[in-house]
Amino acid sequence: MLTEVTATRYVTPLREGGSLPGIVEADDLGTYVMKFTGAGQGRKTLVAEVICGQLGRALGLRVPDLVSIQLDPVIGLGEPDQEVQELLKASGGLNLGMDFLPGALGFDPLAYEVDPIEAGQVIWFDALINNVDRSWRNPNMLVWHGELWLIDHGATMIWHHNWPGAGGWAEKPYDASDHALARFSPEVETAAAALAPLVTEDLITAAAADVPDEWLVDEPGFDSTDELRRAYVEALLPRAATVHERIILGEPSRPRVSQAPGWLTGRHEQKGARA
Structure with a gap:
């Protein structure tokens, strides 16, 4: 079960995310990126964050710690943005918090090198959970203290939006051609050999057990x-054994241009260097 804390101060919204997450401080003196039950994507986004985040951490990947956060909407009364106010009002009760990594930089595949083994592990993991949101357009990874961290798993397990068709997802391919780590010669077979045996029924059951009941109630068909x-166990378990056989690593959709600043990539423009 996730550790439960209480939000004590709403700090600022993070407008990079479509669900408008926000930074909050909590009564355990921690600082978290909060994702809200009242956001447009709904509570299934939070369910995916928990199950996939806990699985990733159990497999040895770097995923920030997760907590559940009790929110009293009154803490946002000083927030001038009407959209934020409405989101807070719609999200009273239990929400999700991800440990805030101060000073972390967004991952740029043209500015950082990633080991082929680690690249293979991340791509294999994303294939397992069917992550459609780790492309070079939007990597959803951070670099913190020189290490790669995985964030934002809300757009995974898309089959849980249509449970009657979930059984067929075990055999679905995963196109990683546009994956942010595809350019690093990912060793997918090595990753599968190391990680697939770890994805047991007990492991997935434990990850699913960390989802609060109130995010799961009233699901049609259950x-x-x-x-x-x-x-969730029955959907993920059979996929783990053979998904590496269906990972597609083709040509990316178009050439990429790094958006990283010059100080990060070393491509500084030497102003005044020419006579």
């Missing part, structure tokens, strides 16, 4: 939250 948790 009589209980335990039954719904079991459905």
Whole structure:
């Protein structure tokens, strides 16, 4: 079960995310990126964040720690943005927090080198959870203290938006051609050999158990939250064994230009160097 904290101060919105997450401080003196139940994507985004985040961490990937955060909307009364005010009002109760990594930089595949083994592990993991949101356009990775961290897993397991068709996803291919780490010669077979045996029924069951009941209730087609948790296990477990055989690494959709600043890439323009 996730550690539960209480938000004590709303600091600022993060407008990079479509769901308008925000930075909050909590009663454990921690600072978190909060994702809200009242956001347009709904609570299934938070369910995906928990299950995939916990799986990733259990597999040895770097994913910021997760907590559940009790929110009293009154803490945002001083926020001048009407959109933020409405989001806070719609999100009273239990929300999701991700440990804030101060000073982290957004990952740029043209500014950082990634080891082929690590690249293979991330791509294999994203194939397992069917992550459609780790492309070079929007890597959803951070570099913190020189290490790669994975964030934003809300757009994963897209089959849980259509449970009647979930059974067929075990055999679906995963096109990693535009993946942010595709250019680093990812060793997918090596990753599969190391990680697939770790994805056991018990591991997925434990990850699903960390999802708060209130984010799972009233799902059509399921009589209980335990039954719904079991459905996540049954969808993910068979995919782990063979998904590496269906990872596609083709040509990216178009050439890429790095958006990283010159001080980061070393491509400084020497002003005044020419006579």
